[in-house]
Amino acid sequence: MAQNVSPEPENTAKPGEEDRVEDNGTNRSNVMPISPVAARQLDAHERRQRADEIFRSGQYEGEELRMGQVLRRVRESLGLDLAEIARISRIRENFLMAIERMELQTIAKGYLVPYLIAYSKYLGLPEQDVVQRYTRECGAVDEVKTSAPVPKIGQIKKNSSNVPLIAAIGGALVVFLAGVVTAVVLMNKGPEEVVSPTVVAVSGARDSLFADTDAATAVPTDLPLEIVAVRQGWLEIRGSDGTIFLSRTMAEGENYFPRLKAGWTVSARNGGAFEWRVGDLSVGPLGPEGAQVFSVSVDDQLVHAAEVVAQAAAEVPPVAANGNAAQ
Numbered sequence: 450m451a452q453n454v455s456p457e458p459e460n461t462a463k464p465g466e467e468d469r470v471e472d473n474g475t476n477r478s479n480v481m482p483i484s485p486v487a488a489r490q491l492d493a494h495e496r497r498q499r500a501d502e503i504f505r506s507g508q509y510e511g512e513e514l515r516m517g518q519v520l521r522r523v524r525e526s527l528g529l530d531l532a533e534i535a536r537i538s539r540i541r542e543n544f545l546m547a548i549e550r551m552e553l554q555t556i557a558k559g560y561l562v563p564y565l566i567a568y569s570k571y572l573g574l575p576e577q578d579v580v581q582r583y584t585r586e587c588g589a590v591d592e593v594k595t596s597a598p599v600p601k602i603g604q605i606k607k608n609s610s611n612v613p614l615i616a617a618i619g620g621a622l623v624v625f626l627a628g629v630v631t632a633v634v635l636m637n638k639g640p641e642e643v644v645s646p647t648v649v650a651v652s653g654a655r656d657s658l659f660a661d662t663d664a665a666t667a668v669p670t671d672l673p674l675e676i677v678a679v680r681q682g683w684l685e686i687r688g689s690d691g692t693i694f695l696s697r698t699m700a701e702g703e704n705y706f707p708r709l710k711a712g713w714t715v716s717a718r719n720g721g722a723f724e725w726r727v728g729d730l731s732v733g734p735l736g737p738e739g740a741q742v743f744s745v746s747v748d749d750q751l752v753h754a755a756e757v758v759a760q761a762a763a764e765v766p767p768v769a770a771n772g773n774a775a776q
Contacts, residue, residue: 496526496527496528497527497573499526500522500523500526500527500572500573503519503522503523503526504519504523504574507519509522513718515551515586516551516579516582516583516586516587517548517549517550517551517583517586517587518549520548520549520568520569520572520574520579521549523572523574524549524572527572527573529571529572531545531546534568534571537571538567538568538571540564540567540568543555544556544560544564545564545568548561548564548565548568548583551583551586551693552691552693553587553691554690554691554692561584562580562584565580565583565584566579566580585743586716586743587691587744672709672727672751672754672755672758673706673727673728674706674707674709674725674727674732674747674750674751674754675704675705675706675707675725675726675727676704676705676706676707676715676723676724676725676726676735677702677703677704677723677724677725677726678699678700678701678702678703678704678722678723679701679721679722679723679724680701681698681699681700681701681722682698682699682717682718682719682722682723683697683698683699683717683718683719684696684697684698684699684705684715684716684717684723685715685716685717686705686707686713686714686715686716687713687714687715687716687744688708688711688712688713689711689712689713689714694707704726707747708747709747709748709751710748710751711747711748712746713746713747713748714744714745714746714747715735715742715744715747716741716742716743716744716745717735717736717741717742718741719736719738719739719740719741720734720735720736720738720740720741721734721735721736721737721738721739721740722735723735723736725750725753725754727754727757727758730757730758730761732750732753732754732757733753733757
């Protein structure tokens with residue numbers, strides 16, 4: 450008995466053509482793929498957005514960055530190589546690396562700002578903003594006094610004292626007044642006894658003036674001034690020539706004795722995390738709580754510490770002969 454069999458459906462697809470259907474049911478056979486040029490442009494746009502966000506926020510993956518680190522992260526986000534930048538900008542690769550690490554002792558004075566401007570232009574960043582933030586953080590403000598004024602936090606460079614100049618002027622005036630007084634006395638043929646008290650009084654003023662100068666400048670160099678971390682925080686200590694002697698996160702209770710009368714400076718991300726001490730005596734915090742401090746002068750703190758120590762010593766009651774404190 451014959452059976453009716455329905456014919457197989459005809460395959461109308463062209464030989465070699467496959468149905469391209471995604472998991473979500475979308476047929477991709479009619480979607481035009483992106484061109485290599487457009488793909489490169491899209492990637493460059495995304496890299497530029499990431500780089501600009503790092504520069505604006507000053508952060509990378511939640512970490513606060515200094516300006517040298519910002520430049521490095523921006524460069525890496527843009528996919529740029531230091532060797533290629535050095536070849537095009539004609540700035541030596543080790544100088545670019547030193548700028549990113551903020552280790553400037555290898556860069557000659559006067560070249561930092563031009564290098565920063567050229568590097569910023571290459572990375573597509575606002576040059577003046579980079580210069581101001583960078584020099585403020587590394588303490589190289591002297592290089593940009595005319596081109597990019599920088600607001601100071603703390604004392605970046607120890608101001609020269611006017612006491613010697615005042616002393617010299619005072620001495621000249623004293624000599625002049627002594628001569629005038631002597632001439633007046635001789636012309637009036639007054640008793641010589643009148644001259645003696647006058648000259649002695651003036652001379653005493655001159656001696657006291659120079660004595661004050663010596664007292665103002667005589668700061669002990671053997672004072673055990675130290676920086677102590679009252680809680681965990683990042684600290685950097687630099688020499689007068691920019692040499693970095695310490696740059697790391699210090700644990701609570703750690704301390705460091707900076708060199709005195711050598712032009713050293715101290716920077717920290719949180720000034721309240723550190724304090725100056727002389728032995729067990731607290732001189733004061735490095736800076737305000739929660740505020741970043743840059744290039745605080747160690748020598749200025751030495752003067753303040755000497756005053757605090759002297760005041761503390763004056764407040765100690767004298768000891769009587771029997772060993773008990775005087776009432």
